[in-house]
Amino acid sequence: MPILEPDPWRQQFFDHCLCPNDLNIPIKDPDAYRMNPLHAWAYNKLMIAEKQNLICGPHDIEPGFYPVFSKPIYNLRSMGSNSGVIIDRQEYSKRYNPGFMWVEILEGEHLSTDMAVVDGEALWFAHAIGYPEKEGTFDYWKILADHRQETEAYLQAFISENFTHYRGMMNFETIGGRIIEMHLRFADQWPDLYGEPFVPSLIELYRSGSWRLGPLNRTGCSVVLFGEHRNYRKPSQAFLAQFIDHDQVTSIQLPFHETMDYRRHSMPPGGFRLAIVNGFSLEKCKETRDVIRQEFKRLNDLNLTEE
Known part of the structure; x- marks a missing residue:
């Protein structure tokens, strides 16, 4: 599939749109790294810090x-x-x-920012605020319907200087308005919260260098469930489907491979990521997370870490 999404739990976001066979749109960093040799330094976090005089x-x-x-x-x-x-x-x-x-340790708002970029110019921004828990884990992310003008100006200046020959999506993580890491792709955790026009706009960006989607007009949320580091059995798709209503809860992901040993997954020190619940009602998404937590507990006979 030209939209290079290897994770089966996220193909739900892309399988409704046809993508031309001559396009390859990277979703994961290894693909983006290989496809962009001129800009592959974007994955060097030491260079990113040095460029900002940190x-x-x-x-x-x-x-x-x-x-x-x-x-x-x-x-x-x-x-x-x-x-x-x-x-x-x-x-x-x-x-x-x-x-x-x-x-050096940075302080301030932790943002994940997706950008559509053509030749050093940002055509679109979408921001999400992370609400961190322990040791690299997050309680949830809030996808914003408003701008962060200072951060946008800072990122625009950065790409104007460093990405004048790049076309595609970019993702920046910032703390207090300074870049801690960047990616030559977008955050594939919540594209459903960007709305139906997002994927067609994504395809058009890589095909012609134009962008259709306007600013976001609705706040969304991406609620995360973490457990202890160990192997798990997953709840069934039939169990998960009962919570999807395409408004309050738009999608549920179980972002790990059940048949792969947990030690082979890349996870933060603070926990093993078990589920992601996206939607437009934070209360409903958190309620759904709690129900999924109990189902994991029932299936695996263990006490899960609290958020």
Whole structure:
């Protein structure tokens, strides 16, 4: 399929639209990396920090202050694998890891921003605020119907300088208006919340360099369920289908492979991601998460971590 979505739980977002066979639209970072050799440096988090004059360095150079935030320089599997705060020199010596970096800790609003970009110009923005929990996990994301003008201006200046020959989607994660990571694709966790015109607009962007979709006009939410790190049996699709009403709850994803050992999944230290509930009612999505939590508990005979 020309829309390169390998995850079966997310093909629901794309299988209703025909995409020309001569297009290849990357959804995952390994595909985006291979398809964009000129801009593949976008996945180098150390370079991103350096371009913004943040205080940072590879693990081979010890920080001159603590605490700092540690993460892989490259992590095309995403999900914040093995990232976290290092509080002092003793912990640094224990967690030293070649291929990792440290950076000053940023504070402020944590945004995920999708952008449609043509030759260094942003044609469209969509922002989501993350509400973090422990060790790289999130309670939920709120997909916004309004702008973040300062962040948009900052990102526009960044792509004007660095992406003058790029056409396609981009995703930036920012904290306090500074970039912590970027991707040459969009966030495939909630495209249903962008509305039906999103996928046709996506196809047209990669086909001709034009963009049809206007600003978002409705706030959505993407509620996440985490459990302990272990193997799980999944609830059935029939069980999940009863909660979908295409308005309050628009989709449910179980974003892991049931037949794959849990250690082979890229997950944050704070938990194993079991389910994602998207919709336009935060209350209803959280209620659905609670019901799914109990079904996981019933199927797997365990106590799940609380959000």
